[in-house]
Amino acid sequence: MKQQSNYHSWVHKFGISTSLLLLVAMIGLPVAASTIYNIWPDFKLLWPGFVAVVLFMAPYLPSETIGYMSVMGPGALYMSYITGNVTNLRMPATIGTINALGIEPNTDECHTLAIIACGASVITSVVIVALGVVISAPLAPIIQAEVLQPAFDYVVPALFGGLVAQTVIKGKKQFLYYLIPLAICLFFCYCTKVNSAYYMLIAIAVSAVVSVLDYKHGEKKEA
Amino acid sequence: MSYTEICNDSWIFIWVGILLLAVILQCVVFMRKAWKHALEIGLKPEQIKKALTTGITISIMPTLPVLLVLFSLTPLLGIPLPWLRLSVIGSAYYETYAASTALACIGETLQLNGYSAEGWISALWVMTVGGSACILWSSFAIKPVSMIYEKAEKINIKLVLAVGSGCLVGIMAYVSVSYGLSAISTKGVVFGISFLVGAIMVYIQSKIPKAKGLSDYLMTISMLVAMAAACVIF
Numbered sequence: 001m002k003q004q005s006n007y008h009s010w011v012h013k014f015g016i017s018t019s020l021l022l023l024v025a026m027i028g029l030p031v032a033a034s035t036i037y038n039i040w041p042d043f044k045l046l047w048p049g050f051v052a053v054v055l056f057m058a059p060y061l062p063s064e065t066i067g068y069m070s071v072m073g074p075g076a077l078y079m080s081y082i083t084g085n086v087t088n089l090r091m092p093a094t095i096g097t098i099n100a101l102g103i104e105p106n107t108d109e110c111h112t113l114a115i116i117a118c119g120a121s122v123i124t125s126v127v128i129v130a131l132g133v134v135i136s137a138p139l140a141p142i143i144q145a146e147v148l149q150p151a152f153d154y155v156v157p158a159l160f161g162g163l164v165a166q167t168v169i170k171g172k173k174q175f176l177y178y179l180i181p182l183a184i185c186l187f188f189c190y191c192t193k194v195n196s197a198y199y200m201l202i203a204i205a206v207s208a209v210v211s212v213l214d215y216k217h218g219e220k221k222e223a
Numbered sequence: 224m225s226y227t228e229i230c231n232d233s234w235i236f237i238w239v240g241i242l243l244l245a246v247i248l249q250c251v252v253f254m255r256k257a258w259k260h261a262l263e264i265g266l267k268p269e270q271i272k273k274a275l276t277t278g279i280t281i282s283i284m285p286t287l288p289v290l291l292v293l294f295s296l297t298p299l300l301g302i303p304l305p306w307l308r309l310s311v312i313g314s315a316y317y318e319t320y321a322a323s324t325a326l327a328c329i330g331e332t333l334q335l336n337g338y339s340a341e342g343w344i345s346a347l348w349v350m351t352v353g354g355s356a357c358i359l360w361s362s363f364a365i366k367p368v369s370m371i372y373e374k375a376e377k378i379n380i381k382l383v384l385a386v387g388s389g390c391l392v393g394i395m396a397y398v399s400v401s402y403g404l405s406a407i408s409t410k411g412v413v414f415g416i417s418f419l420v421g422a423i424m425v426y427i428q429s430k431i432p433k434a435k436g437l438s439d440y441l442m443t444i445s446m447l448v449a450m451a452a453a454c455v456i457f
Contacts, residue, residue, distance in 0.1 A: 007260045008373070012366045014256075018249045023358045025242050026311065030348040032238065037229055041345040042329065049328040049345070053321045053353030061360045065368050067394060070387040074369040075253055081361035082246060084312040087398070089285050095391070096442045097277040101270055106372070106387025108264055113274040115257035119250040120278030125286045126243055129310045132290040133302060140294050143287065150457040151450040152288045157410040158453065159285055160402045161417020162424075162445025164395045166438070169425045174392070181396035189405050196401050204393030211389025215382060 008074075011115075015078030022082055059197035060087075067204045071095060073111025076118035083122045088156050092163050093121035099166045177214070181207040226343035227336060230301025239307040246311060273439070280443055284450070292318065298335055304347060312354045325349035412456060417449035 034040045064086050068077065072094050080090035097103075097117035103110045132139060143152070151158075168178040181203035188199035254275075261271050289309050296305035300322060308318050323333045328349075331342040376383045403414025424441045428434050 007256070010256065011253075012369070014252065015365065016362045018245075018252075019358050019362045022242070022245060022249070022311070023355050023362070025245065026351050026355050026358070029235070029238055029242075029307070030344065030351050033229075033235070033344055033347055036234070037340065037344065039341050039344045041341065041348055046325065046328050046345055046348065049321075049325045049349040050353045052324045053349055054356045056317065056320065057357060061357055062364070065361070065364050067390060067397075069365075069368050069372060070390040071394065074365050075257060077365050078361055079250055079253060081357050081365075082249070082311060084317075084357070085285075085289075088402075089282055091394070092285075092442075093278045093281045095394075096281045097274045100277050100438045100441075101273060104384060104387070105391045106384055109261070109266055110387075112257050112261045112264065113266070113271070116254050116261070116271060116274040117278035119254040119257075120275045121282040122250050123247055124279045124282040125289070126247060126310050128283065128286045129289060129293060129306065130243065132293050133306050136294060136297070139290070143290050144294065147454060150453040152291055153457075154410055154413040154453040155285050155288055155446070155450060157403045157414035158417045158446045158449035159281070159442070160398045161414045161419075161449055162421035162442045164399050165418045165421025165425055165445065166441050167395050168392060169422055177389075178392050178396055181393045182399055185396050185400035186404060189400050196397075200394075200397040200401070203396050204390050207393030207396065208386045208389035211385045211392070212382065215385035 011075045011078075015075060019078055019082060059195050063197045063201045067200060070106040071098070071110065072114045072118065075111065076114035079115070079118050079122055083125065085125070088159070089125060090118050090121055092159055093117050095167060096163055099163075173214075177207065177210055180210055224340040225336060226301070226338055226340050229340050230304065230343055235301075235303040239303045242307065243310055277439070284443075284446055296322075299333055300343070300346065304343075304350065308350050308354065312357060317354070318350065321350045321353060322346040409457070413449045413453050416452045417445040420445040420448045 065077065068086070068091055072080070072091065076090065076094055077086075080086045083090070094114045094117050097113055098105060098110050101113065103113060142148075168175055184203045184206055185199055188194045188202070189196070192199075258271055262268070293305050293309050296309075296318060305318065308321075319333070325346040325348065326333050326338055326342050329342060329345050331338040333346075372383065375386075399414070402410065403418075404411050421441055424437050424444065428437045428441075
């Protein structure tokens, strides 16, 4: 038990310290560039740009952290926030893994394997982009071929279709429980102008309540 | 001075290379520790290896569109800046927006050979500092949120597991709409084909015990079939 608690505390300490170190290295780049070229931007003109960029992602930060915590766990989330693409790359890699292994979400096993799956995903992406930089000349015509454009345009929906099927088709009851948050998301998407980051939280909360009610109902039956 | 005179300087490549090596190092340390912990809590080495290979195979195809954005941004911003931003934090949708916004603030436009070195420096500041907000967020928010879950586990673990299952289904509903059903005639079609292929494979798996191994390839097969279908349909 103590070993387990040491591991969890290490995950946070290592995650926070390395994130802050990488943040310093990231911010150091424009500082170094401005110093080397002696070109400092006019921050009085530039501040709306910073605000616009932060506001662009602001709604997704709390909703992803709260929503994905149960499935990904803290370690995988620390890694994901450094490399980005949380929803379209890291989360499917993690859920695909726990589905393939039949691991229950929100367990120590799930969060530990999430670190391995997510780490593998991050390294794969970094290596592919680096390879793209090195061999951009011969690779560009293939990737940019007109005939292949739709495949790359729709790679994310193609990824999620199979993932959703594998996750929700586990029985009639589970599939019915999927339809409830699905209806909520469809309502917000087509009938309101609410940002998707907010209705994601609502759908997750409602789905969690439905699951808890089902658990309570099962408990009562057993008693 | 034009941005083209500074945007591909070798020291920037070195800086970006070191930063990306640090990202990989962080992952390797995390994974080594998790691997050890996985064995301690009774997971089998085959399960851990499967987590590793699944993480890799699922990530290959969705990373390719990032290359498309890289190729399109390289003439506009040089090689190292898009390389850094598309590897760390950045996403395909976000980077063009950040660069254009920064240039608009100083009255310039993101166009080939069409803005100054000062514009490039401004884009660099906004893309790296503005984009780093999520690292700052993760450093301060992940631990408290995780602690709430841990406290709840001590009270009733079964209830926490029920919450976890519910959250997973909620996430699936959200991605179904956000990445599929929100545009039924385009991405909805591709999502539907992938879902159908996945559902057929789940059905085969449940009916034929020998086909259990299909789950390892389910996502890859459904994704490739849907991508091929997209090429035919659109």
